[in-house]
Amino acid sequence: MNCTRMVPTESARGMIVLLAAAAYALAPLAVPGYPSENEPQAHTRSLIEAAGRGDAQAQYELASSYEVGIRVGKDYTEALKWYRQAADQNEVHAQVALGRMLEYGLGIKQSYVEAAAW
Numbered sequence: 563m564n565c566t567r568m569v570p571t572e573s574a575r576g577m578i579v580l581l582a583a584a585a586y587a588l589a590p591l592a593v594p595g596y597p598s599e600n601e602p603q604a605h606t607r608s609l610i611e612a613a614g615r616g617d618a619q620a621q622y623e624l625a626s627s628y629e630v631g632i633r634v635g636k637d638y639t640e641a642l643k644w645y646r647q648a649a650d651q652n653e654v655h656a657q658v659a660l661g662r663m664l665e666y667g668l669g670i671k672q673s674y675v676e677a678a679a680w
Contacts, residue, residue: 578662606627606633609627613647616647616651618648618651618652618653618656619648619653621644621647621648621651621653621656622653622659624640624644625640625641625643625644625645625648626641626659628640628641628644629641629645629659629668638663638668638669638670639669641663641668641669642660642663642669642670645659645660645663646660649680661677661678661679662677664677
């Protein structure tokens with residue numbers, strides 16, 4: 563059996579980002595004590611503050627926002643920074659997201675080896 567690694571096309575990468583955005587929009591993380599998503603500026607400020615204090619769940623949600631451009635500008639560098647900080651605290655969703663970004667080379671040099679580590 564010939565098992566070759568499938569490399570995603572640009573349209574597949576676009577679909578992945580689109581699906582991530584849809585999942586994020588339809589099932590936002592409910593972080594207790596934060597303003598609701600009906601108050602986007604206050605919610606984003608609270609996320610940034612909580613992420614800066616080391617809250618792994620806030621770091622993951624903020625990273626997701628940066629990855630798909632919800633409530634903040636799309637910025638893969640910021641997404642990677644916050645995913646990595648949350649992943650280092652064993653936030654499982656952040657570990658998966660970080661691995662995916664490394665696997666597809668989103669904002670960082672593609673590395674299957676490093677992706678597999680997450």
